[in-house]
Amino acid sequence: MRPRRAALFITCLSDTMYPATGRAVVTLLERLGVAVDFPLQQTCCGQMHFNTGYAAETIPLVRRFVRAFADSEVVVSPSASCVGMVRDAYPRVAALAGDAGLAREVAALAPRVLELTELLVNHLELEDVGAFFPHRVTYHPTCHSLRMLGVGDRPVRLLRAVRGIDLRELPQAAECCGFGGTFAVKNADTSIAMVTDKVRAVLDTGAEVCAAADNSCLMHIGGALTRQRAGVRTLHLAEILAATER
Amino acid sequence: MSDPTVPDAPFPQAARVALADSQLRRNLGHATRAIRAKRADAVAELPDWEQLREAGRAIKERAMRHLDTHLLELEAAVTAAGGVVHWARDAQEANRIVGDVIAAHGADQVVKAKSLTTEELGLNEALAARGIHAWETDLAQLIIQLSDDMPSHILVPAIHLNRAQIRELFRRRLDEAAPDLSDDPGELAEVARRHLRRLFLETRVGISGANFAVAETGSVAVVESEGNGRMCTTLPEVLITVMGIEKVIPTWQDLEVYLQLLPRSSTAERMNPYTSLWTGVGEHDGPGEFHLVLVDNGRTNVLADELGRQALHCIRCSACLNACPVYERTGGHAYGSTYPGPIGAILTPLLRGVDEAASLPYASSLCGACYEVCPVKINIPEVLVHLRRRVDKHDPERAAMRALARVFASRRLYEAAQRSGRLGQRPLARSGRITRLPGPLSGWTAARDLRPVAPESFREWWLRERG
Ligand code: SF4
Numbered sequence: 001m002r003p004r005r006a007a008l009f010i011t012c013l014s015d016t017m018y019p020a021t022g023r024a025v026v027t028l029l030e031r032l033g034v035a036v037d038f039p040l041q042q043t044c045c046g047q048m049h050f051n052t053g054y055a056a057e058t059i060p061l062v063r064r065f066v067r068a069f070a071d072s073e074v075v076v077s078p079s080a081s082c083v084g085m086v087r088d089a090y091p092r093v094a095a096l097a098g099d100a101g102l103a104r105e106v107a108a109l110a111p112r113v114l115e116l117t118e119l120l121v122n123h124l125e126l127e128d129v130g131a132f133f134p135h136r137v138t139y140h141p142t143c144h145s146l147r148m149l150g151v152g153d154r155p156v157r158l159l160r161a162v163r164g165i166d167l168r169e170l171p172q173a174a175e176c177c178g179f180g181g182t183f184a185v186k187n188a189d190t191s192i193a194m195v196t197d198k199v200r201a202v203l204d205t206g207a208e209v210c211a212a213a214d215n216s217c218l219m220h221i222g223g224a225l226t227r228q229r230a231g232v233r234t235l236h237l238a239e240i241l242a243a244t245e246r
Numbered sequence: 247m248s249d250p251t252v253p254d255a256p257f258p259q260a261a262r263v264a265l266a267d268s269q270l271r272r273n274l275g276h277a278t279r280a281i282r283a284k285r286a287d288a289v290a291e292l293p294d295w296e297q298l299r300e301a302g303r304a305i306k307e308r309a310m311r312h313l314d315t316h317l318l319e320l321e322a323a324v325t326a327a328g329g330v331v332h333w334a335r336d337a338q339e340a341n342r343i344v345g346d347v348i349a350a351h352g353a354d355q356v357v358k359a360k361s362l363t364t365e366e367l368g369l370n371e372a373l374a375a376r377g378i379h380a381w382e383t384d385l386a387q388l389i390i391q392l393s394d395d396m397p398s399h400i401l402v403p404a405i406h407l408n409r410a411q412i413r414e415l416f417r418r419r420l421d422e423a424a425p426d427l428s429d430d431p432g433e434l435a436e437v438a439r440r441h442l443r444r445l446f447l448e449t450r451v452g453i454s455g456a457n458f459a460v461a462e463t464g465s466v467a468v469v470e471s472e473g474n475g476r477m478c479t480t481l482p483e484v485l486i487t488v489m490g491i492e493k494v495i496p497t498w499q500d501l502e503v504y505l506q507l508l509p510r511s512s513t514a515e516r517m518n519p520y521t522s523l524w525t526g527v528g529e530h531d532g533p534g535e536f537h538l539v540l541v542d543n544g545r546t547n548v549l550a551d552e553l554g555r556q557a558l559h560c561i562r563c564s565a566c567l568n569a570c571p572v573y574e575r576t577g578g579h580a581y582g583s584t585y586p587g588p589i590g591a592i593l594t595p596l597l598r599g600v601d602e603a604a605s606l607p608y609a610s611s612l613c614g615a616c617y618e619v620c621p622v623k624i625n626i627p628e629v630l631v632h633l634r635r636r637v638d639k640h641d642p643e644r645a646a647m648r649a650l651a652r653v654f655a656s657r658r659l660y661e662a663a664q665r666s667g668r669l670g671q672r673p674l675a676r677s678g679r680i681t682r683l684p685g686p687l688s689g690w691t692a693a694r695d696l697r698p699v700a701p702e703s704f705r706e707w708w709l710r711e712r713g
Pocket of ligand 1: 511559560561562563564565566567589616619620621622623624
């Protein structure tokens with residue numbers, strides 16, 4: 001199935017703090033012939049609440065999400081972590097709510113919720129999306145993209161096809177950056193030890209840009225990079241794929 | 247006696263000690279990285295690894311569902327083969343049973359094969375209180391015992407020590423060590439060997455744990471690398487094996503699956519060097535008396551937890567410890583329990599109750615590395631989140647999470663919050679970044695800036711451009 005239309009699930013984080021990522025997804029998909037919808041009733045998928053142990057507080061957010069996207073044939077999101085929440089945890093939330101109707105709605109919707117690189121590579125069958133980005137880039141494969149969604153090397157294949165890019169391999173790439181939602185605050189010392197090693201690995205590549213397919217991890221890595229005045233910026237993969245030679 | 251599976255301090259606090267110890271972090275980083283890479287290679291050799299994992303998971307799941315039947319079958323088979331089976335509800339009962347058997351033989355010392363279960367029970371301390379000295383014979387466990395330290399890894403208990411530290415310890419504590427002992431691993435092992443040989447020959451009672459027990463035949467399996475465990479299970483006149491009730495597997499054939507999964511996952515070996523298997527007592531060989539102590543000590547509580555019960559599938563390979571980015575940096579002591587690392591973060595609260603270890607389910611970034619390597623597919627992140635749901639929540643976090651949930655539940659409140667966030671951050675944001683946050687959030691800004699709310703949200707742009 002080659003979708004002609006997709007509803008963007010921007011995530012609360014990107015909506016509020018990284019709007020450029022959303023604009024990039026729109027630019028990219030429209031360039032590839034996919035019309036984009038943006039259901040305005042969407043807010044947050046509830047991942048932070050659920051993963052911190054607040055299941056009761058998560059239930060209304062799941063209901064809200066399911067209704068907001070009920071009519072969308074395909075939902076696309078620039079966050080592997082939030083997509084993982086929908087596909088992996090929503091069935092459990094519905095079960096905890098004891099709501100069979102919600103469980104059915106979740107079961108119907110969850111498989112249609114795709115992470116951006118899944119849509120591009122699996123469904124649009126593309127690796128070269130016509131991007132141009134003449135910079136030194138290293139790619140951090142986020143934990144949930146790798147181990148929850150199993151996107152494998154799809155993001156790297158997309159990046160390799162970008163014209164002008166100088167892609168540098170990240171040492172110990174698959175290791176967590178230490179974000180983990182509220183983990184970064186509850187276990188701040190451990191989280192900082194983890195991101196310190198990640199930042200060192202990023203700097204070792206000599207890249208100017210650290211890219212990933214999730215702004216939450218990039219917010220974490222980027223926060224450590226700017227604190228250290230490292231001179232490396234973070235950028236969502238979508239923004240690289242949307243860039244063209246003008 | 248304090249319970250060795252109940253942490254004294256919350257994880258974030260206990261972790262600080264290790265995080266500040268740069269020697270420890272180097273030792274651990276070096277060790278876990280090396281074993282991680284080796285495990286990956288050993289696993290990659292088997293084309294059917296994923297099927298094996300699934301078999302390992304399925305067999306355990308089935309075994310747990312009929313645990314009562316299998317345990318009775320095991321008891322009957324062991325008894326028929328001349329062994330004596332004891333049932334222990336908790337640590338106190340188990341320790342008393344073991345102590346009574348030793349006392350009945352008038353022994354004042356025992357040799358021990360490495361066993362996590364006896365550590366969980368605090369057996370050595372309980373025996374010491376009865377005037378019985380328990381000698382650890384696993385090399386690393388011996389090092390721990392000599393240094394009056396706590397193990398920090400379930401398979402490599404002294405992973406946090408390097409060989410210079412071990413040489414110092416041997417020189418101080420072992421008569422067999424010459425004053426000019428070097429830190430050459432061969433020389434260190436030789437000193438330990440002479441010490442242990444003497445013990446094996448003069449001790450009449452041996453104690454072991456069990457990796458598996460086969461219900462249909464009554465056979466017990468101990469898997470190890472050094473051969474010292476086999477000395478403990480074969481040389482003494484009396485053998486006492488202490489095992490958790492979850493270690494039983496239904497059939498001999500099931501063993502085949504685990505004997506493939508375990509060595510590759512734990513030591514990255516194709517086959518482990520020593521697999522000892524025995525059934526009751528033999529007429530001409532081995533101990534003339536065999537006792538099997540079946541221990542509950544919280545396990546039936548875990549069994550009653552539908553989602554958590556998968557933690558009982560654990561075969562203690564330690565792959566999840568080696569894979570864990572948190573463990574790599576904090577070491578095992580921070581978990582404050584016999585069971586450290588990702589498996590400990592779920593098993594400890596499951597065995598003892600979440601109230602006893604409320605910080606452990608949060609000692610993870612939920613990166614999933616543990617689940618990925620677990621040979622019996624225990625979904626540790628899923629159980630962590632499940633346990634987090636059962637932790638008592640407190641303000642201000644609880645109040646903040648509830649308020650936030652209300653905001654996310656309404657488009658109007660959500661959009662208003664985006665606007666007010668933009669205003670509220672003004673005093674905090676400097677040149678496009680927030681460098682200091684108040685209260686509990688200050689942990690973030692201790693070493694990381696925060697990105698401020700964007701001047702225009704995505705939805706505002708969308709409404710302006712496409713609305
Ligand atoms: S939880 Fe899995 S990976 Fe961890 S020690 Fe147990 S069997 Fe091994």
